[in-house]
Amino acid sequence: MTLAPGGAAAEPLYRILLIEDDQGDALLVEELLYDTGLRFELTTRTTLAEARTELAGSTIDCVLLDLHLPDVSGIEGVAAVRGLAPHTAVIVLTGLSEAQAGSDAMAAGAQDYLVKGKVEADLLRRTVRYAVYRSQTERASAEAQAARLRAEENARLERGLLPQPMLGTSTVRVTSRYLPSAELALLGGDFLDVVEGDDGLLHAVVGDVSGHGPDAAALGVCLRIAWRSLILGGHRGDDLLHLMERILIAERGSQQLFATCTLLTLDQDAGTATLHLAGHHEPLLTTADGTRELAAAHGIALGIAPGLRSWPATTVRLPAAGALTLYTDGLTEGHNGATGERLGVEGLLALIGKLATSDPAAHVDLLIRETHALNAGQHTDDVAVLRLDWGGRIPRG
Incomplete structure (x- = not known):
């Protein structure tokens, strides 16, 4: 796990899970994260199987997901991560030649996508912050809807009781x-x-x-x-x-x-x-x-x-x-x-x-x-x- 030392005092701490099997790409993502100025904890795993433990056992704010892993590929990976952590932001990492892959990943539930080799620190910063905010908003909306449904069911039962x-x-x-x-x-x-x-x-x-x-x-x-x-x-x-x-x-x-x-x-x-x-x-x-x-x-x-x-x-x-x-x-x-x-x-x-x-x-x-x-x-x-x-x-x- 890597912990960024910098960041403004009011900046939230982002717990980020990077699922990437290419060590070179993983190092580049880590360096970019340092350049963003975000406060973050970074955990890196090379397969979805290894990432399952992190997704199940700890609170992750954002997943940076490579679309080509040894044990899963394409939007199946997005679906698998969303299934394991439905309220966690997912940002897909695609290659230059995968023009349609990012759009397909978002249709499958990812909050956003980034093209490897085209990412700068400012873009990564905005993407992470927006993706986490969006996922938190979706979670709050889902919880509010569940509370409304529960309240309605309670009201129906109360009328009976x-x-x-x-x-x-x-x-x-x-x-x-x-x-x-x-x-x-x-x-x-x-x-x-x-x-x-x-x-x-x-x-x-x-x-x-x-x-x-x-x-x-x-x-x-x-x-x-x-x-x-x-x-x-x-x-x-x-x-x-x-x-x-x-x-x-x-x-x-x-x-x-x-x-x-x-x-x-x-x-x-x-x-x-x-x-x-x-x-x-x-x-x-x-x-x-x-x-x-x-x-x-x-x-x-x-x-x-x-x-x-x-x-x-x-x-x-x-x-x-x-x-x-x-x-x-x-x-x-x-x-x-x-x-x-x-x-x-x-x-x-x-x-x-x-x-x-x-x-x-x-x-x-x-x-x-x-x-x-x-x-x-x-x-x-x-x-x-x-x-x-x-x-x-x-x-x-």
């Missing part, structure tokens, strides 16, 4: 939030929904499909839509979960995905909430006296033991005013960065007790932000939160 609540006469205030497990990542398999049925009862679900990425997200959307359709069709409790499990098994194919969920039916007139836990944890009840976890019977996750149908119901009395919070375990599985201990439900309840906000939406946002901060921003699981606030219609006692 986080639908608009279907409310009729209910006065319950619904707040829902979703936080994916990693920046720019596809949404995972967490899902939630709220529907007021023809029976006047408010039905809610929060669930979590095992795994992350598009497969889990697609299954989460499928289960969420299935739940809403089945609720509107009059299915409830054990029967509803049985049908959701059948759908999960049919849709997961050969993948051993499973899902946990909490079903909630809120009867404002009777002042009760009926819970079915399918491998999921209990919701939180917030009153004027504070927040606590509701005790409820546990059932098995969907898809773990098909046909077992073990989902007991638990009915609890509710206060005249309060809130129920259903959430996925991404809210509690993080760790306290100061102590290294898992947050857990106890830590979550302690944190809720310190939050000084009465607005439900602000409370949920702050809760997610604080748990994220405690985990030093390294949340590794998706977070879905559904909060239902009421007041006035539910009798005490």
Whole structure:
């Protein structure tokens, strides 16, 4: 490797790979690079096979490529280099008699071409700088396009996972939030929904499909839509979960995905909430006296033991005013960065007790932000939160 000592302080360092089997031509290129005044690191290889290691193992800004190498020739060499390093600038070196070769090389993906024996330092300087700038611009454009496509896909999935609540006469205030497990990542398999049925009862679900990425997200959307359709069709409790499990098994194919969920039916007139836990944890009840976890019977996750149908119901009395919070375990599985201990439900309840906000939406946002901060921003699981606030219609006692 050759490192140029000169160059202006503001000049970027160009990491250049020269693939040239003629030692004389390689020496001339190196001398010309010194004359350009560029700051550069030059690595020379004589075959494409030798260059593969450099292209795969280090960051190269520009490849100077001879079109006639011992192991590859012509535009096949350009295609091979572009395949190994698609976002690296490629400048082809051609002979005097190869008038068409340079144009063909650019059509194959090279940024530019230079004719051996016709290159001066100023021309080489401009060509390298422009080729690198162009390749960096193309890379930035490709990354921006990929980000846009990912954002669009996330938006489509989000519409499926986080639908608009279907409310009729209910006065319950619904707040829902979703936080994916990693920046720019596809949404995972967490899902939630709220529907007021023809029976006047408010039905809610929060669930979590095992795994992350598009497969889990697609299954989460499928289960969420299935739940809403089945609720509107009059299915409830054990029967509803049985049908959701059948759908999960049919849709997961050969993948051993499973899902946990909490079903909630809120009867404002009777002042009760009926819970079915399918491998999921209990919701939180917030009153004027504070927040606590509701005790409820546990059932098995969907898809773990098909046909077992073990989902007991638990009915609890509710206060005249309060809130129920259903959430996925991404809210509690993080760790306290100061102590290294898992947050857990106890830590979550302690944190809720310190939050000084009465607005439900602000409370949920702050809760997610604080748990994220405690985990030093390294949340590794998706977070879905559904909060239902009421007041006035539910009798005490």
